Amino acid sequence: xxxxxxxxxxxxxxxKITFTDNNTQFNTSGVQFILNPYDEIALSRAIELxxxxxxxxxxxxxxxxxxxxxxxxxxxxxxxDAVRINAKPHDAWYVAYQIAAYIKANPVDLILTGRESIDYxxxxxxxxxxxxxxxxxxxxxxxxxxxxxxxxxxxxxEGGKETLxxxxxxxxxxxxxxxxxxxxxxxxxxxxxxxxxTVVEPVEVKTFSEIISYETLAPRGQVKLVxxxxxxxxxxxxxxxxxxx
Amino acid sequence: xxxxIYAENAGGTFKKSIFxxxxxxxxxxxQNNTNLVAISIGDVSAGxxxxxxxxxxxxxxxxxxxxxxxxxxQAYAAVIAExxxxxxxxxxxxxxxxxxxxxxxxxxxxxEAGVADGAVALPEQNGGKFTVKKTAFSGKAxxxxxxxxxxxxxxxxxxxxxxxxxxxxxxVEDFSVVTKESDFKATIKEIVRSANKVSLPxxxxxxxxxxxxxxxxxxxxxxxxxxxxxxxTACSKPVSDAGWRPxxxxxxxxGIAVSPNLYIAxxxxxxxxxxxxxxxxxVIVVINKDPEAPFFKVADYGIVGDAFEVVPQLxxxxxxxxxxx
Numbered sequence: 001x002x003x004x005x006x007x008x009x010x011x012x013x014x015x016k017i018t019f020t021d022n023n024t025q026f027n028t029s030g031v032q033f034i035l036n037p038y039d040e041i042a043l044s045r046a047i048e049l050x051x052x053x054x055x056x057x058x059x060x061x062x063x064x065x066x067x068x069x070x071x072x073x074x075x076x077x078x079x080x081d082a083v084r085i086n087a088k089p090h091d092a093w094y095v096a097y098q099i100a101a102y103i104k105a106n107p108v109d110l111i112l113t114g115r116e117s118i119d120y121x122x123x124x125x126x127x128x129x130x131x132x133x134x135x136x137x138x139x140x141x142x143x144x145x146x147x148x149x150x151x152x153x154x155x156x157x158e159g160g161k162e163t164l165x166x167x168x169x170x171x172x173x174x175x176x177x178x179x180x181x182x183x184x185x186x187x188x189x190x191x192x193x194x195x196x197x198t199v200v201e202p203v204e205v206k207t208f209s210e211i212i213s214y215e216t217l218a219p220r221g222q223v224k225l226v227x228x229x230x231x232x233x234x235x236x237x238x239x240x241x242x243x244x245x
Numbered sequence: 246x247x248x249x250i251y252a253e254n255a256g257g258t259f260k261k262s263i264f265x266x267x268x269x270x271x272x273x274x275x276q277n278n279t280n281l282v283a284i285s286i287g288d289v290s291a292g293x294x295x296x297x298x299x300x301x302x303x304x305x306x307x308x309x310x311x312x313x314x315x316x317x318x319q320a321y322a323a324v325i326a327e328x329x330x331x332x333x334x335x336x337x338x339x340x341x342x343x344x345x346x347x348x349x350x351x352x353x354x355x356x357e358a359g360v361a362d363g364a365v366a367l368p369e370q371n372g373g374k375f376t377v378k379k380t381a382f383s384g385k386a387x388x389x390x391x392x393x394x395x396x397x398x399x400x401x402x403x404x405x406x407x408x409x410x411x412x413x414x415x416x417v418e419d420f421s422v423v424t425k426e427s428d429f430k431a432t433i434k435e436i437v438r439s440a441n442k443v444s445l446p447x448x449x450x451x452x453x454x455x456x457x458x459x460x461x462x463x464x465x466x467x468x469x470x471x472x473x474x475x476x477x478t479a480c481s482k483p484v485s486d487a488g489w490r491p492x493x494x495x496x497x498x499x500g501i502a503v504s505p506n507l508y509i510a511x512x513x514x515x516x517x518x519x520x521x522x523x524x525x526x527x528v529i530v531v532i533n534k535d536p537e538a539p540f541f542k543v544a545d546y547g548i549v550g551d552a553f554e555v556v557p558q559l560x561x562x563x564x565x566x567x568x569x570x
Contacts, residue, residue, distance in 0.1 A: 011382070013383075013498050013499065013517075013518045013521075014517055014518065015382075015385075016385075016517070017382045017385040017386045019386075037499045038499070092350065092360070093353065093354075093359075093360070096350075096354075118382070118383045118498055118499065119381065119382055119383075120381055120382075120388070121362070121363055121380060121381065121382075121383055121502070122350075122360070122362045122363070123346045123347075123349075123350070123362060124349065124350035124353070124360060124362060125350070126350070127318070127322075127346075127347055127348070127349070127350030127351045127354075128350040128351070128353065128354050130318070130319065130350075130351060131322070131350065131351040131353075131354035131355060132354055134427065136318065136319050136430045136431040137318055137319070137347065137351065138318065138347065138431070139318070139343070139346050139347035139350075140343055140346065140347075142492065142493070152434070155343065156343050156493055157255075157342075157343050157344065157436070157438070158255060158260070158262075158342055158343060158444035158446055158447055159255070159438055159439055159442055159443070159444030160436065160437045160438035160439055160444075161436075161437050161493075162316075162433060162435065162436045162437075163433070163434045163435040163436075164431050164432060164433050164434060165431070165432050165434055166430060166431045166432070167430055170430070170431070175492075176485070176492040176495065176499070176500065177492045207393075208353070208357070208358060208359030208360075208392060208393055208394035209359035209360070209361070209390050209391065209392055209393065209394075210390065210391045210393055211388050211389070211390055211391075212376055212389045212390065212391050213388075213389045214381065214386050214387065214388050214389070215378070215386060215387040215388075215389065216386050216387075217385070217386065217387075217524050217525075220529070220543055220544075220545060221545070223531070223541050223542070223544040223545065223546065223547045224545065224546050224547070225546075225547050225548070225549065226546060226547070226548050227548075228548050228549060228550030228551075228554065228555055229558075231548070231555060231558040231559040231561070231562040232562040232565065232566075234530070234546060234548060234559065234562070235559070235562045235563055235565075235566045236566075237546060238507065238528070238530070238546070239566065242507070242528045242545065242546070244450070244506045244507040244527065244528045245450070245474060245507065245563075245566075
């Protein structure tokens, strides 16, 4: 089985988010970038599914040369090879369009993404790939079992879950539960240096969205402390002052 | 020109998050002096469909039939795109639910539309610019996105827009679409809905607990408090990682982002990754025995105390309040 895992390069989860240029640019100064945690789950599952010569795992990233450290991390975790489409990831549509163009020329059996990237949280690339390639897509899956001709996936729904079977090829966005993230070992790290990383130039495409600016969260007022022995007071405040119960 | 809202049903009925999305879509239709059309797919009663009129839908397109009874992402996207074309809708609104998040990107491609997922406020339309405020950096900030295409798709985050009853009535019409066989490759085998459990992503009140609870056997009081308040239960990442609670309850940067009216955090220290997922909660209550816990810095109300003493007392106080109310 040939699996393609789409990965993105995102600020580390502990990053304090700030902006520059009158709140129009994300301040990357001092920010460490990592492999998107959900993509790591997708990649880990792909490696499990192809373990023991049962297939190959290619990781693909749309990014400039600075994302290569993250791509090498994915190779160290166990991807067979990597592709970098040499462009700034303008928005989800741009990224999906580039990856779809690559897949049309290099067909695969299964396409995995993370459920969302932790920077823009769009959950869009999986669905857009599905539409661009006329394939089924499941945006947020919690479980993925691969059979010979079809896979069984579980997806979350509000207050429950749904189990589906889908024939290959299809696109799915992995969430927690699909796999435990793998940690690269020394052998993986050493071999990652020499695994193939192909750089592909992007195709032209018109985009439909533009980030104009950012806003930080409104600060909250001082916490109002209630005595531990007086929970009735808390209930009263929630009822009369906060009006939430 | 018109605005189309996809009214997603959950087992045949509409949830509050859909009424919010209809109200939101109505406000956008009003901004543009145009009509609001709703589309429902699946088995929904005529009365339930007509109820969308209360929130501003003038017309409801009803798509039913066995094949489309349950959500198939690809086929549903095709039906909604078809309805948008037929109604001349240039703005399509969805609720940012699990299914909505699957539909929005497919609709974006089909309609060549810019997509604003995770929208938290009405669009601003000034001087030909159409901008939407959306969540970014997993709840640590917002981004203002301009949609530059003629068609637009917006997915509204539950609990971020108030339900507004306009008191109108909607005309319900059957709507049929010729579907492609290849849009039905995914087959649903099983749907499990926990009837008596409040769903976390769109819950109005969330009771969440962390490692301070010491073990999964101590969640009884969390569930009792949640049930008294009509709340959903949630947990921090270490708790779901340890297998004390399911991943579906993990709230935070790499879990679910929630925006309830009330978030009660018990025995959670408040790591930046957890705070990211709950920062848009309207009111935050923190119960923690460590007065230095970072969670108190973002809380509206706090109790410094041992969860094993405070929570049972709080349960008693809520019972008393409910008895007197």
